[in-house]
Amino acid sequence: MIQLIDLFLDRGYEITFATAASKSDFSYDFSNTVVTEQEIKLNDESFDSFLSTLHPSIVLFDRFMIEEQYGWRVKNECPEALLILDTEDLHFLRQARQKSKKQQKSIELFSDTAKRELASILRCDLSLIISEEEMKILTEQFKIDASLIYYLPFLESAITTETTQNWVSFEDRAGLAFIGNFIHEPNWDTVQLLKSTVWPALRTKLPNVSLNIYGAYVSPKVLQLANERENFNIKGRAKDARETLSKHKILIAPIQFGAGLKGKFIDAIHVGTPSATTSMGAEAMRGDLNWNGIIEDDLDRFVDGTVKLYQDKALWQKAQQNGIKILNERYSKEKFAQPFINHVESIDLSVHRQNNFFGQILNHHTTQSTKYFSLWIQEKNKK
The missing domain is CATH 3.40.50.2000 (Glycogen Phosphorylase B;)
Structure with missing residues (x-):
């Protein structure tokens, strides 16, 4: 995540880092950077006001659970924002392998977690995949369109x-x-x-x-x-x-x-x-x-x-x-950073979303359950 932030900073983007996580002694220190930090809440309409004021052109979600929580709010307030999902790794793959080892059975990828994670990938405009093996699994086993995923490994300084x-x-x-x-x-x-x-x-x-x-x-x-x-x-x-x-x-x-x-x-x-x-x-x-x-x-x-x-x-x-x-x-950042930024900035959002019709379907229907569950919690918290 820090590497991604640095990548966009180098390109001249203004970055707002928004998180609902509590600060600790081990939280990353942004004080010596131009990054703006924003505390946000779960299931709270204050996030809508924050988004409306900020009006970002790109929103990057840190893993699919965050997209589930905030994605529908982003789409409501900033429908023209490019939505990027940083998967970190494929959670459903890790869980399937863990279950396979524990139960001594063959790996079963088609789980409920897979449905959630893949739905998040389809709802977003672009998902960052850190592993070539995971790119292969997504395109070959789950038939995810190649235009929706992007291979971006660690971005490291060269060893001299x-x-x-x-x-x-x-x-x-x-x-x-x-x-x-x-x-x-x-x-x-x-x-x-x-x-x-x-x-x-x-x-x-x-x-x-x-x-x-x-x-x-x-x-x-x-x-x-x-x-x-x-x-x-x-x-x-x-x-x-x-x-x-x-x-x-x-x-x-x-x-x-x-x-x-x-x-x-x-x-x-x-x-x-x-x-x-x-x-x-x-x-x-x-x-x-x-x-x-x-x-x-x-x-x-x-x-x-x-x-x-x-x-x-x-x-x-x-x-x-x-x-x-x-x-x-x-893993040289010189090899991957500029091509990635070029790719992001070349996306014609209207055409891209039109080509991702399954994503439109999911955004139209499945996010409603997340949306109204979140709104229910929001109302409940007011009491």
Whole structure:
């Protein structure tokens, strides 16, 4: 989201960041930017007045749940605004994979969440998709018209020779790390797998090495996994993810389910930290390039590969070089930013919406249920 904001700022857009979320010590600080922040409420007509005054030309929703909540109000107040949905990842895909793993059944994508998320995509003028695999699923399995979706991965600054000169050396690093907030199910599942299966096998081969788990929202059940004798450390929230990863030799993430792209691997590449993961973890991240570490689904081979990567300096340094190539070729903001802005500004909204007749149908009918449910809550809150 911050990358998208910066992209539009660079183009000269005025940005208003509106959210109903409460501020915390970890909220992004816009005070040194020209971004205007606006607190908004759920199910409240004050949002209509705010929109009417602001009258934006583009409205970008952060995930489909936000479009469900506010989309109909935007259409009422600003019918000519271009509506963009930032999917982040396909929630229905992640949930289907999680359910498949838990129940040991084949993946069923055609769920109620899929209906909601796809309806949101159809109601919007353009949806941002972060993964090539998800683009494929949308166009091939769900027959979503290609004009409604746009592939836009992470927008990263290139890694230069000057960048690599500041990387911590192989000799000055120690231990393995995993990072990711604990309320995100793929992360919590990975931590449990590390504790129960992967680390018991790994520590017998790397007896003096520690595994350090970083992440926000540490609960008692998470803290209970810590064991100093086993060198299994729960570190909690990392103040700076990249600085934290730069101190360790490997980012270890045997992810079993999920969707989208994994920001933890991008952070690791930026600081020259190789990664050990699964095909699910690396999905859509490397294209046809070599991974910056190992990709292995068999846990025995995963353990052996991690040990070799940890101990073999030449292999480790080769993994670093692979990471540089992945980031510079697949995530360079210079490659994606301007074409995206050009695409957004070239959309003829009347023609575009006329061609998306299914979207018109959904906007005419299905949003009425959301609209009147929200209005009912709004009236109820007045009492």
